Amino acid sequence: MFEFVAVSAPAGFPDHPHRGFETVTYMLEGAVTHEDFEGHRGTIKAGDVQWMTAGRGIVHSEMPAGPGTSRGLQLWVNLSSQNKMIEPGYQEFQSKDIATTTSPDGGVTVRVIAGQAMGARSPVSTRTPTLYLDFTVRARAAAPARQPVPPSWNAFVYVLEGEAWFGAGAAAEKVGAHHLALLGQGGDGVEVWNRSDDRPLRFLLVAGEPIGEPVAQLGPFVMNTEEEIDATVNDFECFVNGFEKARHWKSQAMMALDDVE
Known part of the structure; x- marks a missing residue:
């Protein structure tokens, strides 16, 4: 998947899960603050790149930072079956380091x-x-x-x-x-x-390079079979097999939205 994103506060992408692939966020204008249930938090500004490996599971939020419209691009890069359940991780580079x-x-x-x-x-x-x-x-x-x-x-x-x-x-x-x-x-x-x-x-x-494996997708989950998708939904709903920390975690952005409501 590849998409152009333009978003202004208070809109954004509050807490949501991923499994089985990588997201590449490349900012063109403005900035986005991201945080996840592993305690990782930061801001991606214009020209910066974040290469996030969701692996076996991550729950995170991506919200515009500051006034105006933030614009960027997001690419989903599939992972092979042997890498779909690896530990999540990040590679982040500021514009000056590209x-x-x-x-x-x-x-x-x-x-x-x-x-x-x-x-x-x-x-x-x-x-x-x-x-x-x-x-x-x-x-x-x-x-x-x-x-x-x-x-x-x-x-x-x-x-x-x-x-x-x-x-x-x-x-x-x-x-x-x-x-x-x-x-x-x-x-x-x-x-x-x-x-x-x-x-x-x-x-x-x-x-x-094409992986040459079957693809099954349901929203933010990308696996190889429908059975794996069903297992992923169950893991997320039951807070197991990589989603344990989601049980008691909310991003600061989500807590701020809750306070407004």
Whole structure:
């Protein structure tokens, strides 16, 4: 799953569970405060990344911090069956710590959230091999953004600003802002041009190695079979097998909402 999120207080995402996958939160504007039943708490600001491994179970909240609208992106990365019940954990990086590099001619800049690009490598460790890149191609750039992608991987491009052109000449295809383009398998990578004379192009390239296992999903739970989903619901409702701490925990955000009501 991949989604663009725009939220303003008092709305948000109060206490809710996850199991069986990872969430990647990449903030574009504003900030979000998160906390969980393990005692972890922090604020993700514009340009920051949080890579949360839900594993066998986590209950957390994500609420906008401060006035105005907070905007960001969230990607769900599936875990293989052997990793679905590992202990939960976090990898968090401030904007200044994200690996960033620019092409020699200054036309293309990339922030490397996961994987590697243009000689820069992300500090994020991924259990499911993943590529997550934030490209900016300046107006009148003489060359496109180019990135190799393993031919067997699934991949998509999401345009944040400007217009992305795939390929050159009359056969080139355009993708506008806030649109997503699925890329076919079998190629050796992607080439994206900015044809604008006055507007930069900013887009995300996300790719991952297919796990090749069945997927069963119910809301915030992603497992391999319906039986595992049923067991997960039971574990959550009975506070067992990874959800023990949920019995007596409420986030500060939830307690504040309770006080208002």
